[in-house]
Amino acid sequence: MSSPPIQWYPGHIAKAERQLKEQLKRVDVVLEVLDARIPLASQHPDVARWISHKPKVLVxxxxxxIPASLRREWTIWFESQGQMPYFTNAKQGKGIQAVAKAARGVKAEIDRRRRDRGMRPRSVRAVVIGMPNVGKSALINRLVGRKTVKSERRAGVTRQLHWVRISDSLDLLDAPGVIPWRLDNQTDALKLAICEDIGAAAYDNQIVAAAFIDLLVQVGFAEVLKSRYQLDPLSRTGEEYLYDLAHMSYRGDLERVAMLLLNDFRKGSMGAIPLEFPPQESN
Structure with a gap:
């Protein structure tokens, strides 16, 4: 089973990217939302260039x-890169107020500049950007305190830009997920597919599930597979594991087993499992 490039670029995302870049001229602060399981793979390579010198809140x-210990490791690493990460569970509403406070933190400087030009104070304009399905809409709903934008566990739900009033001091722009024109790093592309951060039309479930098994072994979670499915992955490739599990318990239905494995991971049934770790600094 050879892995063809995972590829995408739906028309609505191309249009949304153009609109987003135009709206970025009007915003004061950018909330970039990443997937904590894959913070590096879920970071759009063009965001830094798009936002230039605007303040950014990294979510x-x-x-x-992910395990609590890894949260501490990511905090140390991002701080070493000059960024302060804010960790959230938008589905349960955890960490939301710290993000709101960070976004509102630029208001004093905005008001000062406006006063210097003889203008009245106004609310902070923030934009929420990130890959599809990383939780942007869920984050906005939590910030607002009610469901104002559609949020689902799949990519491509938000299709157009949408302003939301958070408070008298903060307005948020909800934007569709933006992904690069193409992703040359297929390892990152596979991680995005495993985490369901790109649309299912971009990949083959069986190829992604086999890659997921190999990756779990690589990052030290082989025992999770062995105990959950009573099949040891250490003596098999991901492709072999998928085939053997299908014929052992699911009448050879490879697609069913592929979706079982991916959904068990995506829903958290396997536990807190990260697919990336902070890069090790070379000596």
Whole structure:
């Protein structure tokens, strides 16, 4: 089973990217939402260039899906890169107020500049951006305190830009998930597919599930597979594991087993399992 490039670029995302770049001229602060399971793979490579010198609040959502010790490690690493990460579980409403406070933190400087030009104070304009399905809409709903934008556990739900009033001091722009024109790093593409952070039309479930098994072994979670499915992955490739599990328990239905494995991970049934760790600094 050879792995063809995972590829995408739906028309609505191309349109949304153009609109987003135009709206970025009007915003004061950017909330970039990443998937805590894959903070590096879920970071859009063009965001830094798009936002230039605008303040940014870095949000790592789905913090419940990684061990607490790894949260500390990511904090240290991002701080070494000059960024302060804010960890959230938007689904349960955890960490939301710290994000709101960070976004409102730029208001004093905005008001000062406006006063200097003889203008009245106004609310902070923030934009929420990130890959599809990393939890942007759920984050906005928590910030607002009610369901104002559609939020589902699949990519591509938000299709157009949408302003939401959070308070008298903060307005948020909810934008569709933005992904690069193409992703040359297929390892990152596979991680996005495993985490369901790109649409299912971009990949083959069986190829992604086999890669997921190999990755779990690589990051030290082989025992999770062995205890959950009573099949040891250490003596098999991911492709072999998928085939053997299908024929052992599911009448050879490879697609069913592929979706079982991916959904068990995506729903958290396997426990808190990260697929990335902070890069090790070279000496």
């Amino acid at each position: 790592l959502n789905r913090v419940d899906a």
